[in-house]
Amino acid sequence: MSSIEDTRLFLRSLNLPPGDLYDLPTSTKRFPDGAQYRIEIPSTEGPACLHAVIEEAERLGVTIHRVSQGSGVLMLTDDEIDEMASLASAKGMEVSLFARPNASWDTSAMSLASAGGVVSPRARGQDQLIYCLEDIRRAADHGIRSVLLADEGVLWVAAKMRSGGELPADMQFKMSVMMASANPASIRLMQDLGADTYNIPTDLTLPQIASIRAAVDIPLDIYVEVPDDVGGFVRLYEIPELIRIASPVYIKLGLRNAPNIYPVGKHLESVAVLMSRERVRRAKIAVDIIQRYYPDAVQSAAGAKGLAVPRKP
Template sequence: MTTSAIDALLTDLDLPATDAHALPASPLRFPDGAAYRVEIPSVEGPRCLETVLAEARRYEVPVTRVSQGTGVGLLTDAEISEMVAMAAAAGVELCLFARPSAGWDTSAMAVAPAGGGLAACVRGADQLAAAVDEIRRAAELGVRSVLIADLGLLSVFGQLRAAGELPAQMQAKVSVMLSVANPATARVIAGLGADTINLPTDLSIAQIGAIRAAVPTTLDVYVEAPDNLGGFVRHYEQPRLVRVAAPVYLKFGLRNAPDIYPSGSHLEATAVALSAERVRRARLGLDLLRRAGVDADCSVAGADGLALPVPAT
């Protein structure tokens, strides 16, 4: 079959036939009209969140979302409630991971040379039930954004939300570990209920542009990735990224930093220090955008469309 014939097949499915090599500007925006937002990942507990909010004020970084990787199950009710209260007061979305996964239980395949793709998956019906329990517990404590790394769990989340078993305003953020590397996969993920999709850290701007052409869903892109996700420092790609991928979260991970998952009080000092540096990195990224003459709007705290937590009354 000729290349043109294959292109026609994909076009008939309303999918891009090539990556967006011309880097077209996205006409899409967040509900507040902004093209991009700032996310600080790996905010592992109350002290980390407290530090991120303080550093955001000091560096004048408009953080609108923080995400966590250790998981709902390794935070106490009091810790989650404290994070909910702080994030709500600051107008910042708080996203907690529904974490039960093959890589954290007794799976041998997840640690085998060719089995890494299984690590983030929910393994078995019991683990699926545990992941749903984490999502429901987070919702009951006021969290309105959860991080999901499994296709089936995402589907269950979407069905539960549609049935009213979860708050209607609760959002699903798809983890970078659930690899959405092409436009067709992005469309499937969006159709299952994803509100925001974290793309693989190594996609080119043209590849990201093709995904943007396929779905209107918010995209999350690591501007700086942790070492275990490639360790890429892509700050200078931000101007094109904002233009092509909007609406997009610029996600500031940290290269040359230890993997602290699962975190806890034994690693709190390190986790807090890493959180502070991620905010400083975000300041550097925003300064670069200013120097590049990017005039697109950036969302601020409390912006429309954020899945803000709801403190208990």
């Protein structure tokens, strides 16, 4: 009869850790520029929000490496995408736009059921997969070089399109926290399918995160302040350890006690802009904690190698 040690040994043969890493080993992996961490501001829903992020970052002296958006490429006009691409390009900042739609924006009854939320971020049916791929194509046509995905099928096809010349070779695929893969093998699979960066679930422990880092090389995106609808945690004092054990890592500032505003429009723009400004203030708090408790941690500069900075349209 085999034992649990046989299973652990087999995992080692796959270059997977034998368990959660309670010794919290220091990661030696880095971004292409040699840095350990970068800062991400999520829910930057359009040009007005991006203007606010840039203004606050300059006022507070914070480097923002990436902004991401949740409403979807389909909810932006061509001019709005062009403006975001131009603004970010000038600052050496990555913009990642969500490829939508998905089940929760469709006629899916299951996504509204008490146990059905797991299907909400998925592309539902072949037509919806095509619509997501069209969002990616449109983003690329307007100079965007990073898209946010929440379905492994969309990722697989998009990666095939990238390797086949249907999408730019420098297009990056950022996996959403809504994917919810939560163990080293599952996230290794996302890497193997073509993911360039992975947003891990918000509630993982440090040993669990360390085990994921041991299994994959791509950057991990980690919420240190989490929106209420995905946990509402505030993990600011853990940031130095997260950088040490999980680098290369995007430190991601969500916002607790804030509404879910997807999809954003003019009717919610003032709220979205204020939330963007507050996320940058939270980023300043995070950077101060890093400088106080882990001053040797290496941060990327704006426009660093590996950032999917937009091409000017």
